Amino acid sequence: DAKTTQPTSMDCAEGRAANLPCNHSTISGNEYVYWYRQIHSQGPQYIIHGLKNNETNEMASLIITEDRKSSTLILPHATLRDTAVYYCIAGGASNYKLTFGKGTLLTVNP
């Protein structure tokens, strides 16, 4: 699986968009980008995944650059409950073995 690099921490004001970057410069052509998050004292929760097209669901949007070397997870209107560690993972299409790195601690401030 390709290695991913994320900032250690980020802050965001409540109600504003949170943009979380992820670098995956060694990603291969058939590897997807997955995002999970972990709220304190809970297990990780799936957010979204994509291959090369931008994706949107009820939780977030995923923007993948054309060269696929980086991506951005967007939470359009962050709330205090979005404070969590966000993990960006690169892996195969039916990847059952997720390699979680250290992630980005997003703190949403009132």
Added chain:
Amino acid sequence: DVKVTQSSRYLVKRTGEKVFLECVQDMDHENMFWYRQDPGLGLRLIYFSYDVKMKEKGDIPEGYSVSREKKERFSLILESASTNQTSMYLCATQGDSGGSYNEQFFGPGTRLTVL
């Protein structure tokens, strides 16, 4: 909603004890996983199972074994607990749709302390 339950939220054991951590899911998922999570190291895969009685080693299987006798239940066994196995243990499940990605659903975790 998928429900993944783990037998205990907190557990304290002594060095050398045999420890069983149980995970039960109610969604008929084929795949089940055991991870441990430590500060600064993220989540690391210990073992996973893709069917009853089937298992594969993850990244850090040493000191652990697993058992899957029924589809809904996946047990992690520490044969002889050691202090370096003090950690948060997370169970996850995943359906298998043959090629496309299915999300993993995680349990709440068991915080194990080995004294």
